[in-house]
Amino acid sequence: MKIAVVGTGAMGSVYAGLLGAAGNEVWAIDTWRDHIEAIAAHGLRVEGASGDRVVTLNATTEPATAGVCELVIIATKAMQVEAAAAAARPLVGPESAVLAIQNGLGSAEKVAAALGAEHVAVGVAGGFGASIVAPGHAHHNGWELLRLGELEGPVTPRLERVATLWRDAGFTVKTFDDIHQLVWEKLICNVCFSASAALTGWTLGQIMADAEVWRVASGCAVEAYEVARAKGIALDIDEPVGYVRAFGAKIPDAKPSMLLDHLAGRRSEIDAINGAIPPVASELGLVAPYNEVVSALVRVKERTFA
DSSP: OEEEEEOOSHHHHHHHHHHHHTTOEEEEEOSOHHHHHHHHHHOEEEEETTEEEEEOOEEESOHHHHOOEEEEEEOSOGGGHHHHHHHTGGGEEEEEEEEEEOSSSSHHHHHHHHHOGGGEEEEEEESOOEEEEETTEEEESOOOEEEEEESSSSOOHHHHHHHHHHHHTTOOEEEESOHHHHHHHHHHHHHHHHHHHHHHOOOHHHHHHOHHHHHHHHHHHHHHHHHHHHTTOOOOOSOHHHHHHHHHHHSTTOOOHHHHHHHTTOOOSGGGTGGGHHHHHHHTTOOOHHHHHHHHHHHHHHTTOO
């Protein structure tokens, strides 16, 4: 299959490398010129839980160079998704499928507004712990699960074909009729660890090992869980603290992307993750003080970034 991965940061590079290693024609598309030039010149190295390989890919900073693709994966961070979706228009033809894979709330709707809801499906990746080692080199601590659902309606034959493509590349994939379930189940894990890691500089394992930090982190998760239940989301979670602890125990050495952003002096996805919980809680007559406070602290910290 001809595939474009728009946004080849840590997670996008893992997607591009493993899908390319499975024999697909993959185009890595990003505005980070050093990364793209390294991939074009030497291939993309992906190492970690999936092994260690160098994959030859097409790589460009100009989406139009790739032309229309059968599958377009929007893999940027949430705050970059509108620009990425607009730039991806030359990649999308009448039969193209577009897969939006972001943390937090609202990104898939932005992709749909730019590229057409009829093209868009939603992906939620969990348990990867991915990072960029250097231009042209990505690492991931795990590759637990990729959840897929249509933006509108139940699982379709198109979505099953996309799921099979990912499975053939070695990913564990589950499809869902209810995208709200898959988005919120991942979001509960994100709000637990993301802001807590950004504020402490700690890995998931370190956060779980410290009673005071864990009280805040797990409090964020419980608030998100309660908001989701109040919204009527059909969660497959019996107890939220045990759920997020089990998630973290699988990749204890991982650093969430929000922490990696801060280590690089970049602004994070705070408004789509922890910062997304208090407004929804307020709409439902609830409060989310843990998420409200950590979001405020992250925003203050980010004011010092260029």
